[in-house]
Each structure stands twice: as C-alpha cells, then as structure tokens.
Amino acid sequence: MVPSSLRSWWRSLRRSGNADYRLDPAEAKKQIDRIPRFRILVMGRANAGKTTILQRVCNTTDQPEIFDGIGERVDARMVQGSLKRGYHNIEDELVFKSNLRYVFHDSCGFEAGSEAEFDKMKKFVTDHAKATKLERRIHAIWYCIPLNESHRMVTAAEKKFFNECDSGHVPVIVLLTKADALNLDAVDELMERGYTEDDAIKEAPEVEKQLQKGCLEKIKGWLNELKFPPQSYLMLTGKLMNKKAAD
Ligand SMILES: Nc1nc2c(ncn2[C@@H]2O[C@H](COP(=O)(O)OP(=O)(O)O)[C@@H](O)[C@H]2O)c(=O)[nH]1
Numbered sequence: 001m002v003p004s005s006l007r008s009w010w011r012s013l014r015r016s017g018n019a020d021y022r023l024d025p026a027e028a029k030k031q032i033d034r035i036p037r038f039r040i041l042v043m044g045r046a047n048a049g050k051t052t053i054l055q056r057v058c059n060t061t062d063q064p065e066i067f068d069g070i071g072e073r074v075d076a077r078m079v080q081g082s083l084k085r086g087y088h089n090i091e092d093e094l095v096f097k098s099n100l101r102y103v104f105h106d107s108c109g110f111e112a113g114s115e116a117e118f119d120k121m122k123k124f125v126t127d128h129a130k131a132t133k134l135e136r137r138i139h140a141i142w143y144c145i146p147l148n149e150s151h152r153m154v155t156a157a158e159k160k161f162f163n164e165c166d167s168g169h170v171p172v173i174v175l176l177t178k179a180d181a182l183n184l185d186a187v188d189e190l191m192e193r194g195y196t197e198d199d200a201i202k203e204a205p206e207v208e209k210q211l212q213k214g215c216l217e218k219i220k221g222w223l224n225e226l227k228f229p230p231q232s233y234l235m236l237t238g239k240l241m242n243k244k245a246a247d
C-alpha cells in the first residue's frame, strides 16, 4: 500500500498544476524518506536534457551505473553502443553512486516513433504503476520537454503519450528543460526591436520571463486538452538548476 501521506502529497502535486510549484524541501525529504528507493521513469526525446537532470538531482557529473531488470550490471559501453542501434531497455535501472536513493528508468526509444517501443513503454508504465510492492513501483514519471526548439516543443511523441498512456495514480510531471535558451531568444528579440547588444542583454531577463510564460501556456494548452494530461509542470530555470534548489 502507498502510505496515505504520500498519496496526499501526490494529490497536492496534482492540484498545484503550477510551474513555479516547489515542494518544501523538509516536506519532500520526509516523504522521500518513507520509500527506500525512489523509482522514476524519465522520458523525453534524445537531447532533451534527461541525463543532465538526473545528474543534477544526484549531485554528480558521473554517468549512471546500469543494472538489468534482475540486478546484473550491464556494461555501460554495450548499452551506449546498443543505444545507438535503438535497443535500449526501459527495464534497465540507472543508478548514480552519489545518491543510491534514486533508481531511474530511461524511456529512450519510443520518441523516435516506433510503435513497438511505444507499446513496451506503455506496458512498463502499466506494470510498474500497479506493482503491489512499493519497491518495484514507479513513483513518478518525469517527462522532459526542451524549450530550445521553439518550433517543436510538443511533437507527435508527446501527443501520443499524453493521449494514450494512462499512468493511473503515478504522477506525470512535465519538466521544461533548457529554459536558459530563451535568454538568447530574448536578446535576439530586443535587438530586432532596435536595442543595442548591451541594452538587449540588460533588458533580456524580463523578456525571458515573458517567453518562459508564453512557452508554458502554449505547452499547457496543447497537453491539457489530451486524454491523460500531466499532473504538473515545472520550469527548470537557472534558479532551479543550481545546486541548492536541486536538493
Ligand atoms: N543550454 C542548456 N543545455 C543543456 C541543458 N541541459 C542539458 N543540456 C545539454 O544538452 C545536451 C543533451 O543533454 P542530455 O542530458 O545528455 O540529454 P538526454 O539525451 O535527454 O539525456 C548536452 O550537451 C547537455 O549539456 C540546459 O538546461 N541548458
């Protein structure tokens, strides 16, 4: 059974639906301490910034160690080699030595459009969402959407996932990554309006905030229409990507 306080935490996450939402660190710690290992499925297209977030959360720049579904170590080079060929296994557990409390699964594969990979991901979500043993369950899904490609923020892959994948009670949180790319967009926009480069750089943070807000609204507009919309959205700005916030 899921402890009731954990359920109420999920409910509060669901209710918040707010990009600025941050759990009080003390409360987060209390909840996380209830679970021996926090298991998270990380999704998002290649280069969305998935590995970077996991490293940030685990306070490391190391690559994760990889174990297969029965706890045998998988040679990292093999996985990287096979990753290129598209044989990455969602069941593999990614663990960082620096923080053994987290176990990550990387969905890498279905975003490229393969129906078989999508079905595998969906089965993984359904199986692990229902798992009766808390230890085997996935506790959250983090769906990374990068903001550096403004023309393709929400692609067919995101639409398919949020239309077809019912994660049950497992919260899906959209992480908006690479928000810093919008700073450059803001500078460009100001220079197009006739600002000098220096003035544009000075004024950029304000415009950057508006661009962030605009991206968030657009993404919410697209995803909240779908059958299984995310529970919440989190903009990973510089502030949130720094070490203290990552804790
Ligand atoms: N500008 C910027 N680059 C990022 C950010 N996060 C990741 N990157 C870069 O994007 C590339 C892909 O990141 P990675 O975490 O490997 O993506 P993954 O393929 O989803 O695991 C790397 O070169 C990262 O350094 C970010 O927040 N801002």
Ligand SMILES: [Mg+2]
Binding pocket: 050, 051, 052
């Ligand atoms: Mg990666």
